[in-house]
Amino acid sequence: MSNGSFRFLSFQGKTRVLHLSWMAFFISFLVWFNHAPLMVTIREQFGLTTSEVNAILLLNVALTIPARILIGMLVDALGPRRVYALVLILSGFICVAFAMADSFESLAMSRFLLGFVGAGFVVGIRLISEWYPAYELGLAEGIYGGWGNFGAAFAGLSMPALALAFGGDDGWRWAVAATGVLSIVYAVLFYAMVRDTPKGSTYFKPKKGGAMEVTSKGDFVLYVIMNLPLFLAMGLIAWQLGPAKLGLVGVTTTNLIYGVIAVMCAFQLLRIWQVNGHVFREPVPDFDRYAFKQVALLDLVYMASFGSELAVVSMLPLYFLDTFDISPVLAGMLGGSFALMNLFGRPGGGYLADRCGRKLILLLMLAGISVGYLLMGQINGSWPLPLAVLLVIFCSVFVQGGCGAVYASVPLVKRRLTGQVAGMAGAYGNVGGVVFLVVLAQVSPAVFFYVLGAVALAILVLVALFMDEPSPQTSEVMPDGSVRMIEVP
Template identity: 80%
Template sequence: MNNQSFRFFSFEGKTRILHLSWMAFFITFLVWFNHAPLMAAIREEFGLSDSEVNTLLLLNVALTIPARILIGMLVDALGPRKVYSIVLVVSGVICLGFAFAETFEQLAISRFLLGFVGAGFVVGIRLISEWYPAREVGFAEGIYGGWGNFGAAFAGLSLPTLALFFGGEHGWRCAVGTTGVIAIAYAAVFYAMARDTPKGSTYFKPKKSGAMEVTSKGDFFLYMAVNLPLSIALALIVWKLGPSNLGMLSNTVTYGLYGVVFLMLAFQLLRIWQVNGHIFSKPVPEFDRYPFKQVALLNLTYMAAFGSELAVVSMLPLYFLDTFDISPVLAGMLGGSFALMNLIGRPGGGYVADRIGRKLTTLITLSGIAAGYLLMSQINSDWPLPLAVLLVLFCSVFVQAGCGAVYASVPLVKRRLTGQVAGMAGAYGNVGGVVFLLVLSLVSPSMFFVVLGCFAVGILALVSMFMDEPSPQTSEVMPDGSVRMIEVS
């Protein structure tokens, strides 16, 4: 591990890895959310109904749920350099497909496939944890997450203007296509310049692949239970698209997809048993154990923070447009302001977590999230627009800081499983996005914000009762069989 002091204005060693990583993440989020600020133009060109718009919003986060789990496993096994480069190339190609879509069905398929790009975030979490010591990892992960997540805000701030620059009814296509080209080009830069670990460091890999390792019988059953919401979220998407709701799928296709979701769940539960069944006959040595409840609580916290952000960022431009008498360009820019606070919120949350503790920081941020959303539920057309924007920014600071606090804790759970822990927490963020967007399609925007606030209150209670600070040390088994103790606080 590189133990030089934290230097942000540098492009050497661990700082180079940080800059390469947040830029990769920035580009993935620019691609992932390039549709949101341009949705008014897309809606007009294709004559989309409200149901079809909601369908695109749901599809945009659907694939990210299983993708983050898969990418978490791949990055632990193959290393971040290769995996991030693959994510960038694949997402760039799919993005070009969305830009050239001619029918709603093509829009829907390409938007669904673009959910894959949202899994790129997981890669950088493992990469940065390899380069930064525990006393700095929260701040570094916060910079990575915050500056990278700003890609969503940058999309809102820049793409409407870029579409106007290209001009014509297809200006939005050129703007979207530009982001895809950028992703493909940057993949080559990242592959050429990034390295998985500092020179001489060991890249710890899971003992088995296909499922996360757990270290006690209780954790085995908790891990199985934690997998259920991932499948339920996918089933909810199928239900929402089915004949009883949006009517985008036939009965045959709907039931076929239900079967696929069930088979995916059954296969995952089988892999959990294959990887961890030995704990029922041979207990894991005490030095190699970790509390899986920490993973479960981080999942739920990230669902309250990033899951709500996904939903809010997706709906906020149209919400401002429909609530206030403003132009589509201004609505896109104001909608993007929610993600704008990533620049300071995530690094701030990580930095504070490094200094005052992970649990206390998580409690503070969840309290702010709850208060912010409950206040946002009171916004209406009679409010002064500047006051509404200030409230959105206030709420966003705590949302982003909560994300920073989560990923200040993720690398300290178990080093060799960092990618998988990050992937599962990230997947729960997308579960939140799906669930909250589904709620949005059923209730008014004001009630939607009430639901977000009440959910944060519930997670706040669970964290206060069950979350622990990380142990002062964790251990990993070296390739030669020796045990290495790693300081985490």
Template identity: 60%
Template sequence: MSASKLKLLSFSGNSRILHLTWIAFFITFVVWFNHAPLLVSIREALGLTDQQLKTLLILNVALTIPARIVVGMLVDKYGPKIMYTLLLGISSVLCFFFAIADSFEQMALARFLLGFVGAGFVIGIRMISEWFPAKQVGLAEGIYGGWGNFGSAAAAMTLPTLALLFGGENGWRYALATTGAMALVYAFIYYNSVSDTPKGSTYFKPKKSGAMEVTSKLDFFLYIVMSMPLYGALALLAWKLSPAGVSLLSAPITQAVYVVLALLFAYQIYHIWQVNKTIFHTPVPQIHQYKFKQVAVLNLAYLATFGSELAVVSMLPLFFSDTFNISPVQAGLLASGFAFMNLVSRPTGGYFSDKLGRKRTLTICLSGLAFGYFVMGLITPEWFLVLAVLATMMCSFLVQAGEGAVFAVVPLVQRRLTGQIAGMAGAYGNVGAVLFLTVLSVVSAQTFFWVIAATAIVTLFVVQFMDEPRGQMAEVLPDGTVQMIDVH
């Protein structure tokens, strides 16, 4: 079956699952980024400083790091249907909390907790991989990711106007609460409309839970090394909130956070050992092996692509407003161009990954986005506004096509671990966001864009070590028989 035969206009079979799932993801992104286009109103209502606003941006992507890892494990174990339902329901409550917050401390806590909603992406990746064959999975995952990611653009385009329609000094609060209500209603709709697999198919689960399975000694140590930046990003966030940063946390509390992170890392190493200790005395049969380096490369590629998108989407409305001295509504609409491209760019990245090859497509996209961010670093108030918007949209197209190319590979590494692989790659996206937003808090916007460009160049080199997915992967059915799954 060719990728071109994906019946996008249909609402039956796997197309129905695709549409229902990207809508769920779309709503999570509306909720996750509902604050960005309303930052000017929030700043005025609560009298926040620019440093406090930047702290909210960083907090918004912090909890998503551990959440994507944990949710990735849970979706592999319990299935995407129940996990998406729970995530939408819980995030609606957190959204209501943010809408009624009346101090910076309350907003900071609510925004930190709302990072949980960003784990929704991982759930849908596993759902789509269950319903679509390898020759279609790049395009299908691209549509899911791209159309869902458009939620941040939809929030930027509609929420400032919705706040004006509600009117009054609390209009922005009602606009935020509306997004929470959407998530709550859709939780019930999704639960009653989907199933984890097509009828008659097996939902493969990991043999053990608590950590990802690896299949060689070298991969065991690479897994531990690749886990370090997840905790490093959270430690960086704690430093940003400490007296050395915005003083939201006291010095003793910051030290306690560091200790807790160290203990959690040690606890994860213990779990990695418990799940994988047998590989040190019993080799894994060749048919069941996979290369963890594939996961490592995808992690770094998603750091450069989605990590930069998260950071840029968060700061772009304010950047346009301050650079070109335009209103919040105008800035929100223009900045939405960055996320607007998701509608076509992620599916395009996935489609060309299916057609031209996974590695080649990722190489092209990373080369292009490095150039795109270099150009964005040249934007000044002297530019014509239309040229700045066009440069932004060109860059965003390549960034999001790269994201589509990354997740065209994720389901082809090891089926039963797809949720965990998606979770780890997704978490690296948030590591990138925390890293880039922290850079933004201490340098100019120009330097911020150029740091991202440099990161993309380094990642481009790393991607050359990825193997093109070929042949088949093996999974074991509940009765012990082996099922071979095509990966090309």
């Protein structure tokens, strides 16, 4: 690996991997959110009710929580090249199925399955960490996350125009199907052009699959505790769809879903014991230990950053429309400014983490998130609109920067577990999105912003008290059984 300056405009070596990776992420998010800007047309064509529209939007993120955990395990075991290609191909076919839907049920089922593509993000985190050294890792992961995440915003900008270009009542179908075909084609190109590691490097894999390895009794307990919110969030989604809220599924079906979630939870806890029960019988050697509290804290920071982003992006256009005397088009554009900062905020957060220290930048970003949301709770119709927009952009910079700083730290926890650590953090982002949207449904927007600010402040305290500065060097067991101190990468 070269120790030279960061080369963004090259298309050789690690820079080529970076560009191919963020493009894969960009396409996955384009496919994941291609329906959102077309929902008005889809609603009219299918005669959907408000509850059915909300159900489709909710189902689009439901599968992502368990999928990110699963994909994290697969990428550690099989390698990023194969797993990313598989995600893009499967998602492309499901996307085409959505375009061919002829009923609400088929629309809902295909959108539910497409939540799988949101897990593709995890794959690139492990891939980038194999190619970039620690002093460039935050910037590289930030570019990957920020530019790839822009796929969701690009969907909003491009899909209506693409549907109009195809024309007719089925223009939206052709537009959606085109993104699915693009995903399939790109999967083939990605598989052909990417390697899991630089030539001569070792790809470290977990000793056991099915659950993350932990290395102490206390970490075992903490890992179990941190798994529970993942299943509670899925239960919240079922509750939202059930008779208590949207009423799209009956009592019997809702209870059946609760039962399936409970079985999934029990199976996961059993698998955690099967993989890690040995820590209660014999200690793990010191050289192979890591602190799971690092994973838990990164999960919480990502919940406060990306989780709040998911919720705020969903409500911000309507919030601007209701608060200020502006047109729906302008409200939509102003609301989109929050996600637009991904292009700069994530790389910036990662770059600062590389240069100034991971823990310090995480604390700084959490402080900015907390202050930003608490100030947003003060916005009302008497504010000058430009001032409100500037405050939203200020808050967004710290939110996106927090995301970048998290994934500058993820690959430094334990090399062979990077995919699983990334998957769990990503899943917590979705947990945050679900929980915060449920909070929004119960309170006013001002109180909602106060809650987001208070959560970020509480997590800041936890990070300040308990997080250790990640080390770029760690020990790993080589395939021949020997132990080697390695750097990332």
